[in-house]
Amino acid sequence: MEFxxxxxxxxxPLLVTGATAVVVMLAIAWKRHHGQTxxxxxxxxxxxxxxxxxxxxxxPLEVTPLLRIDSFAAYYSALIIAATLACLTLTHAYLxxxxxxxxxxxxxxxxxLMLLACAGGIVLVSAQHLAGLFIGLELLSVxxxxxxxxxxxxxxSLEAGIKYMVLSAAGSAxxxxxxxxxxxxxxxxxxxxxxxxxxAGAPAQLVQIGVGMMLVGLAFKLSLxxxxxxxxxxxxxxxxxxxxxxxxxxxxxxxxxxLRLYQISPAFADGWPGHLLSLLAVASILVGNxxxxxxxxxxxxxxxxxxxxxxxxxxxxxxxxGIASExxxxxxxxxxxxxxxxxGVITLMSTPYQGRDCDALFEYRGLFWRRPYLTAxxxxxxxxxxxxxxxAGFIGKFYVVAAGVESQQWWLLGALILGSAIAVFYYLRVxxxxxxxxxxxQRRDAPLHWAQRAGGIMLLVVAGxxxxxxxxxxxLLAVAQNVGF
Amino acid sequence: MILPWLIxxxxxxxxxxxxxxxxxxxxxxxxxxxxxxxxxxxGLWLWxxxxxxxxxxxxxxxxxxxxxxxxxxxxxxxxxxxxxxxLSVLMVVLTGLLGVLSxxxxxxxxxxxVGFFHLNLLWILSGVVGVFLAVDLFLFFFFWEVxxxxxxFLIALWGHSGSTGKSRINAATxxxxxxxxxxxxxxxxxxxxxxxxxxxxxxxxxNYADLLQTELAPGTxxxxxxGFFIAFAVKFPVVPVHSWLPDAHAQxxxxxxxxxxxxxxxxxxxxxxxxxxxxxxxxxxxxAPIAMGLGVFAIVYGALAAFAQTDIxxxxxxxxxxxxxxxxxxxxxxxLLALQGAxxxxxxxxLSAAALFILSGxxxxxxxxxxxxxxxxxxxxxxxxxxxxxFFAAAALGLPGTGNFVGEILxxxxxxxxxxWIAVLATSGLVLGSVYALCMIHRAYxxxxxxxxxxxxxxxxELAMVLGLAVxxxxxxxxxxxVLDTSAxxxxxxxxxxxxxxxxxxxAR
Numbered sequence: 001m002e003f004x005x006x007x008x009x010x011x012x013p014l015l016v017t018g019a020t021a022v023v024v025m026l027a028i029a030w031k032r033h034h035g036q037t038x039x040x041x042x043x044x045x046x047x048x049x050x051x052x053x054x055x056x057x058x059x060p061l062e063v064t065p066l067l068r069i070d071s072f073a074a075y076y077s078a079l080i081i082a083a084t085l086a087c088l089t090l091t092h093a094y095l096x097x098x099x100x101x102x103x104x105x106x107x108x109x110x111x112x113l114m115l116l117a118c119a120g121g122i123v124l125v126s127a128q129h130l131a132g133l134f135i136g137l138e139l140l141s142v143x144x145x146x147x148x149x150x151x152x153x154x155x156x157s158l159e160a161g162i163k164y165m166v167l168s169a170a171g172s173a174x175x176x177x178x179x180x181x182x183x184x185x186x187x188x189x190x191x192x193x194x195x196x197x198x199x200a201g202a203p204a205q206l207v208q209i210g211v212g213m214m215l216v217g218l219a220f221k222l223s224l225x226x227x228x229x230x231x232x233x234x235x236x237x238x239x240x241x242x243x244x245x246x247x248x249x250x251x252x253x254x255x256x257x258x259l260r261l262y263q264i265s266p267a268f269a270d271g272w273p274g275h276l277l278s279l280l281a282v283a284s285i286l287v288g289n290x291x292x293x294x295x296x297x298x299x300x301x302x303x304x305x306x307x308x309x310x311x312x313x314x315x316x317x318x319x320x321x322g323i324a325s326e327x328x329x330x331x332x333x334x335x336x337x338x339x340x341x342x343x344g345v346i347t348l349m350s351t352p353y354q355g356r357d358c359d360a361l362f363e364y365r366g367l368f369w370r371r372p373y374l375t376a377x378x379x380x381x382x383x384x385x386x387x388x389x390x391x392a393g394f395i396g397k398f399y400v401v402a403a404g405v406e407s408q409q410w411w412l413l414g415a416l417i418l419g420s421a422i423a424v425f426y427y428l429r430v431x432x433x434x435x436x437x438x439x440x441x442q443r444r445d446a447p448l449h450w451a452q453r454a455g456g457i458m459l460l461v462v463a464g465x466x467x468x469x470x471x472x473x474x475x476l477l478a479v480a481q482n483v484g485f
Numbered sequence: 486m487i488l489p490w491l492i493x494x495x496x497x498x499x500x501x502x503x504x505x506x507x508x509x510x511x512x513x514x515x516x517x518x519x520x521x522x523x524x525x526x527x528g529l530w531l532w533x534x535x536x537x538x539x540x541x542x543x544x545x546x547x548x549x550x551x552x553x554x555x556x557x558x559x560x561x562x563x564x565x566x567x568x569x570x571x572l573s574v575l576m577v578v579l580t581g582l583l584g585v586l587s588x589x590x591x592x593x594x595x596x597x598x599v600g601f602f603h604l605n606l607l608w609i610l611s612g613v614v615g616v617f618l619a620v621d622l623f624l625f626f627f628f629w630e631v632x633x634x635x636x637x638f639l640i641a642l643w644g645h646s647g648s649t650g651k652s653r654i655n656a657a658t659x660x661x662x663x664x665x666x667x668x669x670x671x672x673x674x675x676x677x678x679x680x681x682x683x684x685x686x687x688x689x690x691x692n693y694a695d696l697l698q699t700e701l702a703p704g705t706x707x708x709x710x711x712g713f714f715i716a717f718a719v720k721f722p723v724v725p726v727h728s729w730l731p732d733a734h735a736q737x738x739x740x741x742x743x744x745x746x747x748x749x750x751x752x753x754x755x756x757x758x759x760x761x762x763x764x765x766x767x768x769x770x771x772x773a774p775i776a777m778g779l780g781v782f783a784i785v786y787g788a789l790a791a792f793a794q795t796d797i798x799x800x801x802x803x804x805x806x807x808x809x810x811x812x813x814x815x816x817x818x819x820x821l822l823a824l825q826g827a828x829x830x831x832x833x834x835x836l837s838a839a840a841l842f843i844l845s846g847x848x849x850x851x852x853x854x855x856x857x858x859x860x861x862x863x864x865x866x867x868x869x870x871x872x873x874x875x876f877f878a879a880a881a882l883g884l885p886g887t888g889n890f891v892g893e894i895l896x897x898x899x900x901x902x903x904x905x906w907i908a909v910l911a912t913s914g915l916v917l918g919s920v921y922a923l924c925m926i927h928r929a930y931x932x933x934x935x936x937x938x939x940x941x942x943x944x945x946x947e948l949a950m951v952l953g954l955a956v957x958x959x960x961x962x963x964x965x966x967x968v969l970d971t972s973a974x975x976x977x978x979x980x981x982x983x984x985x986x987x988x989x990x991x992x993a994r
Contacts, residue, residue, distance in 0.1 A: 425658060
């Protein structure tokens with residue numbers, strides 16, 4: 001096929017992100033400088049974010065058989081790039097200033113790895129072909145191994161990195177096997193062609209097994225129950241900004257591609273793979289929320305809560321008609337916002353890096369009376385995760401419930417209500433801890449001037465946006481409504 | 486334009502209180518008092534100035550005394566739609582009045598984090614007023630949920646630890662989970678109703694007036710009605726789902742209890758009258774016997790459970806369960822007289838329960854216990870308080886001359902016409918009510934004294950609050966006509982909805 005400027009324009013966000021990674025790598029090779037690396041990465045990603053605007057002008061467009069740039073890809077790319085940007089600013093605060101305190105090893109490569117993973121995410125959300133899907137997924141996952149184990153002299157971080165690598169590889173193996181089976185039946189790897197060829201005949205046993213295996217592979221990445229065992233450990237072990245990246249950009253990308261696959265290839269909705277998905281949803285909601293009850297570690301708690309949240313999202317995925325894909329767009333946006341806020345507070349509390357992150361719940365006791373605004377941010381995030389009105393999380397939950405009601409998924413909605421009731425308990429537990437009388441124990445705090453640094457400003461913007469969207473969501477809904485293939 | 490201000494005044498007042506704390510606690514209290522007085526004044530002015538012969542009724546587009554509408558979330562046809570009729574204005578005035586009282590009664594009780602306390606207190610009232618005014622179902626649900634968070638903080642942060650060692654945080658969490666889970670069931674029902682309406686008319690809207698036109702299949706209607714009913718029943722509270730209430734009351738600070746008993750419970754009754762009956766009249770008619778049965782059970786169970794309590798606030802909490810049972814019966818009786826009685830009972834119970842909680846708060850400030858076993862013989866040890874308690878206990882048991890008597894007798898008379906057996910059974914509540922009310926007085930104020938030292942009497946602030954409430958309660962008892970006139974049109978509309986459905990059901994049998 002011929003490459004025109006149009007194709008290049010459509011690819012621009014991905015190209016800019018890739019170029020940024022190269023430039024950052026060269027700059028590191030030339031001269032190690034923390035601040036400069038940070039600036040270059042942030043600059044590059046901001047350009048990539050801006051590049052989405054011209055790209056939107058030429059959509060929808062097929063660029064090579066692998067990628068299709070449409071408003072769907074643009075929306076999720078923007079979400080991923082923005083989330084990565086937020087994680088980068090958190091990283092900068094987390095690794096510490098130039099003088100003595102802070103992360104002792106080389107700091108610059110973390111930015112490089114995050115940029116690469118971001119590029120993988122963009123490929124993933126634009127994929128319309130199983131090969132594109134696999135390339136994107138690996139480009140997203142492989143740098144993530146390094147990211148999680150970045151604080152490798154901390155045993156937990158290293159353990160988490162290895163754990164993630166092994167399980168992620170296992171997930172990829174499932175995925176590949178599933179793809180092979182699908183290919184054997186349909187003779188094509190493109191989403192649309194698979195869908196068309198399968199729609200023609202009755203779904204064969206082979207296809208269903210293939211689809212089932214692919215679902216298992218993707219469920220590993222999305223940490224759906226029963227493939228969730230890695231999640232709490234990895235969230236706990238990974239440095240806080242990396243955990244934020246895992247919870248947001250990485251999961252959004254995988255979910256977006258699952259949504260595209262699900263919507264284009266009807267094979268995923270038929271027969272027992274459809275029931276499998278419902279089962280995964282109910283199990284994720286219940287198990288995720290129940291296990292979160294037992295946690296005394298904030299990062300583990302957020303890990304379990306993210307399992308539950310992706311269970312809620314599956315409800316909208318299964319609903320799959322009417323406002324379902326819109327609901328997913330809105331829910332993912334609010335979820336990203338909320339997770340960034342929650343992990344952002346943990347990051348700032350652990351800033352600068354001191355070997356162990358500040359993630360035990362007792363370390364947050366009485367925080368309100370020391371850092372009122374930071375606490376207000378975390379409390380807002382907890383309410384948003386619980387889906388209480390005035391926060392963005394409520395709008396997301398409202399949308400998912402609406403999608404469920406529209407397609408009459410009563411059992412799944414029942415699980416959602418039950419799950420939410422359980423979830424309220426542990427979110428409130430975190431929240432009330434923040435406001436209790438402070439202990440006289442030795443404690444760790446965010447730096448006093450946290451709000452004047454990039455990470456802090458980003459956090460305040462996130463909190464402000466969470467509240468604003470909770471009260472006036474119309475702009476987001478208007479955007480999400482126009483997202484399509 | 487005046488309706489949004491009813492919600493905004495407490496909201497902004499709360500923010501000012503929070504920031505005003507840096508200039509001292511006294512300023513904070515005055516700001517809170519001022520904004521509540523403003524709310525009460527506005528409510529009274531609306532009551533005096535508007536024509537309340539307009540109210541929603543079947544067969545026509547709902548007419549309101551005041552209305553405010555502005556688009557909000559266009560995607561779903563959601564608008565900020567507020568409206569006022571006779572029922573809501575009475576509830577708003579009650580909210581304003583109890584708002585003033587809850588600020589005044591915590592004047593000395595709350596000494597730490599005063600600004601944040603008043604922020605929560607005022608935001609609760611803001612949410613409650615929102616519930617009473619919203620006629621967009623999404624907006625209604627929004628306010629319904631929004632008032633939980635400040636209430637949670639109020640109980641969890643300023644509450645007392647219970648007499649049995651139960652923690653206030655557990656009580657607050659229990660309250661939150663009960664209401665949140667049942668609220669989500671209502672959300673599902675609301676959305677289902679909206680989508681059914683969407684399929685019929687092609688218009689996606691949450692507007693009350695439009696949704697009233699929805700044609701529902703009988704089975705669907707019943708299920709949706711249940712979704713609403715469960716949410717309201719939890720807040721009401723109807724007996725099988727009431728267990729959060731005594732815990733929350735026992736642990737809450739006085740102001741929290743006043744708001745909880747005085748107005749938060751009324752939001753549930755209001756929701757049933759405003760939404761559950763008009764939206765689902767046929768299903769409600771079918772469900773009425775069950776609801777009334779639950780009401781009778783609540784009356785008897787609440788009274789018996791109240792009798793067994795050793796904690797004075799738990800006793801009052803269970804008595805609330807019993808009194809709310811009358812309201813539940815009245816709502817589902819389909820009689821105009823009973824519905825009018827329910828309105829009077831809502832106001833009277835709001836006043837008397839608030840007064841009893843304020844009195845037990847004052848008792849607690851002096852004795853540092855709420856346990857009857859540590860009381861006894863208080864009549865001789867302090868002036869005023871025991872006598873006033875006796876008055877409100879008498880009001881709670883429905884003594885003629887108080888508003889409670891008017892409310893209960895209207896409910897019973899109205900119900901007797903159509904459901905004599907229900908009325909007869911409910912009357913037992915009056916007998917049992919006098920048992921626990923007198924028992925409370927006896928255990929606390931009579932009998933051998935535990936100590937001889939005199940306790941400080943009520944100061945003018947405390948006296949003014951309870952005497953004011955007493956006067957209002959007597960006024961309501963001897964001249965309830967203004968209240969009845971105000972709510973007449975609204976209740977007539979509701980009665981027509983349910984009455985038509987009931988007679989249809991009757992003829993079908």
